[in-house]
Amino acid sequence: MTLEIYYLLALIAIFLLLGFWLIRLEIKLKKLLAGKAKNLDESLDIIVTKIKALEGFQQQAEKHFDRLDFKASRSIAGVETIRFNPFKGVGEGGNQSFATAFLNENGDGVVISSLYSREHTSIFSKPIKDLASTFEMSQEEREAIRQAQKALTDSK
Numbered sequence: 001m002t003l004e005i006y007y008l009l010a011l012i013a014i015f016l017l018l019g020f021w022l023i024r025l026e027i028k029l030k031k032l033l034a035g036k037a038k039n040l041d042e043s044l045d046i047i048v049t050k051i052k053a054l055e056g057f058q059q060q061a062e063k064h065f066d067r068l069d070f071k072a073s074r075s076i077a078g079v080e081t082i083r084f085n086p087f088k089g090v091g092e093g094g095n096q097s098f099a100t101a102f103l104n105e106n107g108d109g110v111v112i113s114s115l116y117s118r119e120h121t122s123i124f125s126k127p128i129k130d131l132a133s134t135f136e137m138s139q140e141e142r143e144a145i146r147q148a149q150k151a152l153t154d155s156k
Helices: 003-030 039-076 140-154
Strands: 078-084 095-102 110-114 121-128
Touching: 003 039, 078 140, 095 140, 110 140
Parallel strands: none
Antiparallel strands: 078 095, 095 110, 110 121
C-alpha cells in the first residue's frame, strides 16, 4: 500500500509540474503574440515581412555607401599652396606668385600656378594623374603636389 501512495504522489507531482509548465508556456506565448497577430503563424509572417524589409533596406544602404565611396575617392582631399617669387634677383613680384595642387585620394587632380609681375599675371593649369603631369612642371608645382600628397597620407 505504501508503494501505491508513492506512485500517487509521483503522479500528482508530475501533473503539478506539467500544469506549471503549461501556464509558463501560455504566458510566453501571450508575450510573443502581444502585437497585432492573433496566432503564432501570423506572428511569424509579420516577423518574416519585417526581416525582408530590413534586407531591402540593407541592400539600398550598401548601394548608397558604394556610391559615396566612389564619390569620395574622386573628391578633392588634398590641397596645398606654395607662394614664391619667380624673379628672385630682380625684386619684381614679391611672393605674389603661387602654385596650388588639388588632389583626390588616387593622386589625380590639377595644379594651378600663377606668375605675378607688375606688368602682367600669367595663370597655368596642368592636369595631374598619379601624382605626375604630362606637362613640364616647375619646382614649386612639384612641391605643391608633394605637400598635397603628404596632407592626403596624414589624414588617413
